[in-house]
Amino acid sequence: MSMRSKERHARLLEALNAGEIDIDELAQRFAVSASTVRRDLQQLSKTNAVRRTYGGAILTGHAIETTFEQRLAVDGDAKQAIARAAVDLIEDGDTLILDAGSTVAAFGRLLLQRRLRIITNNLALLPFLAKAPAIELVVLGGALRSTSMSTMGPLANEALRRLSATRAIMSADGVVAGRGLCEADLEQVALKSLMMQQAKELVVLADASKLGRAEQQAWAPLPPRWTLVTDAGASPQQCQRLADAGARVIVAQGCLAA
Structure with a gap:
């Protein structure tokens, strides 16, 4: 994994610490494509660091509250x-x-x-x-x-x-x-x-x-x-x-x- 990917993963985890965020918002925040964010989240989910949701992700341990x-x-x-x-x-x-x-x-x-x-x-x-x-x-x-x-x-x-x-x-x-x-x-x-x-x-x-x-x-x-x-x-x-x-x-x- 490149240094840039490691840094982006760390920043993704920091952003998700506030709760669930959708992929488009993450892509805009980090100036990358939505497909790049999806790949990052997929890699993080394999380590159980995050849990994928519909259109986004959430840190493991954060429960999603429905309306x-x-x-x-x-x-x-x-x-x-x-x-x-x-x-x-x-x-x-x-x-x-x-x-x-x-x-x-x-x-x-x-x-x-x-x-x-x-x-x-x-x-x-x-x-x-x-x-x-x-x-x-x-x-x-x-x-x-x-x-x-x-x-x-x-x-x-x-x-x-x-x-x-x-x-x-x-x-x-x-x-x-x-x-x-x-x-x-x-x-x-x-x-x-x-x-x-x-x-x-x-x-x-x-x-x-x-x-x-x-x-x-x-x-x-x-x-x-x-x-x-x-x-x-x-x-x-x-x-x-x-x-x-x-x-x-x-x-x-x-x-x-x-």
Whole structure:
């Protein structure tokens, strides 16, 4: 490998340290052709230094966070099955905290005929919940997080500290026995942890692909007892590990008691 190639590889790794960058942007930055960048990234991927993505690359160890619309489109049947199972846990008169996330959004859309008080930072749900005749809606303010269509930050935290709930309904990028819920940044997990504290019960909605997944770097520890609602793709081994860690695991129409 030439000295110029080695220098370019080092600069590529430095640029990717900020996150995912597409090939055209890298080519423009280093004044080389897109095909040259592709060859460089291919060589780096062979050493596991980077992971190729659609149209670009990311450093190994950086998880790619998808947008809310992309998550909503993935595993739609599983999300609906989880949402229907979770609705059976809710009683009229409950006060619910609804987290951000596409699976929680699917759950929230099934509540429109229920008599509930709902506290949420999930902006995608507002057009639906606002029309529900028997739902008292409390919206947490704060900074907009466009990738999840939610609010977060000090304002959301301060508002939530003044409220309490029967149940918190939450999602996550990953659910790991003994570690908790993982997300992309600390502000997300700070709000999630507060949601758990302000509710008597915790219900986590997560499809099978989220179980054991630990790609993100920020963690919200789980309480000693909580409920997981997942889909039929979850393996018995995954369910048992979570049950052993304190979860009541509901799989589609079945339940594995902790």
